[in-house]
Amino acid sequence: MEDVVITRDLTKVFGTFTAVDKLNISIKRGEIYGFLGPNGAGKSTAIRMLCGILMPTAGNAEILGFDLYKQAEEIKKKIGYMSQKFSLYDDLTVEENLNFYAGIYNVNSKERRSRTQEMLEMSRLTGREGELVANLSSGWKQRLSLGCAIISRPSILFLDEPTSGVSPTSRRMFFGIIEELARAGTTVMVSTHFMDEAERCHRIAFLSAGALLAVDTPEQLKKKVIKGYLVELKLQDAMERISSIEKLPYVKECNIHGSLLHVLLESECYEEDLESFTGSKPKGITPSLEDVFVTLSRYRKAGEKSA
Numbered sequence: 001m002e003d004v005v006i007t008r009d010l011t012k013v014f015g016t017f018t019a020v021d022k023l024n025i026s027i028k029r030g031e032i033y034g035f036l037g038p039n040g041a042g043k044s045t046a047i048r049m050l051c052g053i054l055m056p057t058a059g060n061a062e063i064l065g066f067d068l069y070k071q072a073e074e075i076k077k078k079i080g081y082m083s084q085k086f087s088l089y090d091d092l093t094v095e096e097n098l099n100f101y102a103g104i105y106n107v108n109s110k111e112r113r114s115r116t117q118e119m120l121e122m123s124r125l126t127g128r129e130g131e132l133v134a135n136l137s138s139g140w141k142q143r144l145s146l147g148c149a150i151i152s153r154p155s156i157l158f159l160d161e162p163t164s165g166v167s168p169t170s171r172r173m174f175f176g177i178i179e180e181l182a183r184a185g186t187t188v189m190v191s192t193h194f195m196d197e198a199e200r201c202h203r204i205a206f207l208s209a210g211a212l213l214a215v216d217t218p219e220q221l222k223k224k225v226i227k228g229y230l231v232e233l234k235l236q237d238a239m240e241r242i243s244s245i246e247k248l249p250y251v252k253e254c255n256i257h258g259s260l261l262h263v264l265l266e267s268e269c270y271e272e273d274l275e276s277f278t279g280s281k282p283k284g285i286t287p288s289l290e291d292v293f294v295t296l297s298r299y300r301k302a303g304e305k306s307a
């Protein structure tokens with residue numbers, strides 16, 4: 001598959017602060033490419049540069065073969081972008097919003113009706129065409145924003161935390177639409193803080209403090225990043241015990257997950273040692289993307305090498 005996004009040392013500096021630091025990524029046609037990382041990692045900044053909204057400080061990128069510096073206008077015509085805040089008109093109806101965006105994106109007037117209809121179906125908005133946007137729930141608004149972002153049938157769709165603030169059901173429905181679009185050939189780059197969404201991405205890039213720490217499929221990331229034997233531990237005073245558990249020679253990491261501790265052991269044979277130290281029976285678990293996320297964030301803090 002051809003690469004539709006290629007970046008070379010893409011960098012953005014605000015004053016003296018480097019928000020994106022020499023980013024090198026490539027995204028294939030039809031891929032759902034997830035962007036993960038803690039708050040302030042540089043996800044939105046990177047996405048804005050790739051959309052041609054924000055000029056890079058250094059480095060370069062090619063989007064659909066177009067140069068980011070020289071051909072930003074061509075790029076904007078071929079892509080769709082949905083920002084963290086939606087830009088819908090509350091005092092217009094669902095259909096009027098779609099029509100408005102069809103106009104902005106220069107959708108041929110003959111095609112506008114059919115395209116609007118297509119978007120209503122795609123975004124699961126049929127039946128609410130005449131409803132004022134102000135009266136829609138956030139899940140519906142999000143799907144309408146998506147409909148507006150894809151009304152020009154972009155080849156690449158950039159979604160910056162498209163599902164923040166909506167119900168889990170709406171989030172799943174939204175991601176279902178993303179998967180349909182990708183199957184039809186649209187390339188999707190999506191930033192998210194939700195691990196269930198990250199699981200549904202074909203590949204994930206993990207960013208921290210502007211730097212790319214790892215890129216791979218969810219499955220490979222779990223294998224590559226979590227090296228050792230992971231157990232779950234239930235303790236009354238979990239928070240207070242982390243530092244003493246971490247000091248054990250056979251413990252690589254200890255992190256809190258909800259009310260439980262996840263302890264990464266050098267190997268399975270230390271399970272009993274951990275049990276006698278803590279007085280609680282550890283349970284072996286399969287690493288989740290959340291574990292990967294926590295581990296990678298720690299690597300960064302400790303200044304260790306990327307995965």
Ligand SMILES: Nc1ncnc2c1ncn2[C@@H]1O[C@H](COP(=O)(O)OP(=O)(O)OP(=O)(O)O)[C@@H](O)[C@H]1O
Pocket residue numbers: 014017019037038039040041042043044045046
């Ligand atoms: N226009 C700007 N001027 C100065 N600093 C900025 C600007 N835009 C972003 N930053 C800084 O760059 C860093 C990266 O921000 P960015 O919004 O890209 O992070 P993010 O990964 O999208 O975070 P979040 O998960 O919170 O959305 C942050 O420290 C932010 O404060």
Ligand SMILES: [Mg+2]
Pocket residue numbers: 043044045084160
């Ligand atoms: Mg952001």
